[in-house]
Amino acid sequence: MSNNFSSLRINPARLRADFDALAQFGATGDGGIHRPSLSDAHLSARAWFRDQVEKTGLEFRVDGAGNHSAFLNCAAQPVIASEAKQSPTSNVEIASSRKPLLAMTPTLLLGSHLDSVPNGGRFDGALGVLCALEVLRVVKENQVALAMNLEAIDFTDEEGTLVGLLGSAAIAGHLRAEHLQNPRGGRDAWEQGIARAGLIEKEFLNAARPRESLGGYLEVHIEQGKRLVNARKPIGIVTDIVGIASYRLTFIGRADHAGSTTMEDRRDAAQGASAFTLATREIVMRDFPQCVANVGKMEFTPGAFNIVPARVIVLFELRAPTADEFARLDAALIERARIEAHRFGLELQIEFLGRHAPTPMSEHAQIAIRAACESLGLAYIALVSGAGHDAQNLAAVCPVGMIFVPSVEGASHSARELTEWEDCVNGANVLLHAALRIAGQPNF
Ligand SMILES: [Zn+2]
Structure with missing residues (x-):
């Protein structure tokens, strides 16, 4: 110039x-x-x-x-x-x-x-x-x-x-x-x-x-x-x-009487969904300091005080600056969702909603x-x-x-x-x- x-x-x-x-x-x-x-x-x-x-x-x-x-x-x-x-x-x-x-x-x-x-x-x-x-x-x-x-x-x-x-x-x-x-x-x-x-x-x-x-x-x-x-x-x-990937995860358990079913006997979808939500923060803060994850919505079914939740839908997204972190964080979070579902005896459905690659x-x-x-x-x-x-x-x-x-x-x-x-x-x-x-x- x-x-x-x-x-x-x-x-x-x-x-x-x-x-x-x-x-x-x-x-x-x-x-x-x-x-x-x-x-x-x-x-x-x-x-x-x-x-x-x-x-x-x-x-x-x-x-x-x-x-x-x-x-x-x-x-x-x-x-x-x-x-x-x-x-x-x-x-x-x-x-x-x-x-x-x-x-x-x-x-x-x-x-x-x-x-x-x-x-x-x-x-x-x-x-x-x-x-x-x-x-x-x-x-x-x-x-x-x-x-x-x-x-x-x-x-x-x-x-x-x-x-x-x-x-x-x-x-x-x-x-x-x-x-x-x-x-x-x-x-x-x-x-x-x-x-x-x-x-x-x-x-x-x-x-x-x-x-x-x-x-x-x-x-x-x-x-x-x-x-x-x-x-x-x-x-x-x-x-x-950042790249953005978004998902709808459905944790599926079984509705039961919340008073008469022991804690051991429950297949409580809320436990799996909540454990996953807390884990997203832990994983990002420990291993992906440049990234973020967000659980923006959880929907409980049937959704009553006295019924063990049979189903919880979790809407979440993750954001990462590089292709490498994007792929690794995505894999780590989905794997953790599977682990938490298994731990609480739940089924897990994973729906991929959208993706913008890091630029x-x-x-x-x-x-x-x-x-x-x-x-x-x-x-x-x-x-x-x-x-x-x-x-x-x-x-x-x-x-x-x-x-x-x-x-x-x-x-x-x-x-x-x-x-x-x-x-x-x-x-x-x-x-x-x-x-x-x-x-x-x-x-x-
Ligand atoms: Zn603007």
């Missing part, structure tokens, strides 16, 4: 004004926001984003999956404000309508999501989209010529009110018709959401982008944990996004983020993301990197969510400098 760019910084006052304006959409009055995907509040936030993009003279785009973008053609030549292209009047601009000369120029995506979980926080996702927009504005104002174009993107339905990590799956070409037939939020909510947004279901399946058009993806996000605060470091460089972030992207931190004099640590993000979909098709900023008290998905403003500004500047490093190289 040329030294000419080393003094570039984002505009903190402009970023702050954006942040405060955006936090009004779906505001719950307690510092939080309620902006489920494709709800009225979410669509209002998206309309506001479009306004900001167009006011800046950036090109606004919407793809078939409803992903909203600001696009800056900065690869061919510096863009001068007065010559900025008019925003398209149509809602959808497709790659084929671009000049042939630029057709193969890769684009570096920067972004996150404007949707929230129900009653979520105002930083999760919103910060990453606004940092991305701010980076494009700085590059445009300074007429920086790069080897790649830049795009600030707001992915559709990251949080999974409807489907989950939806816009990025569509771009990466992972989305299948069956994902939309049986969405996790229910078919009715899905149909109502896309109708409100004016989107068409089959277009989601046509939104995959050619690999050669994707130069990479970078995202600023709040950590949603306490590691940065505890380490007193302003920046986290994500090395991996390593690109080594090149991590190097660029580290170099950006060093040039800005910001301390950093490497860490694993315990939450899913759009980057895990895009990792299959382009180099991806994530920049974490500290979450006060580790709070997230709550109105208590807070990141100190100085940390937000630091994250935006790291995104700017990492993007300049990556987009400045033609063959990153």
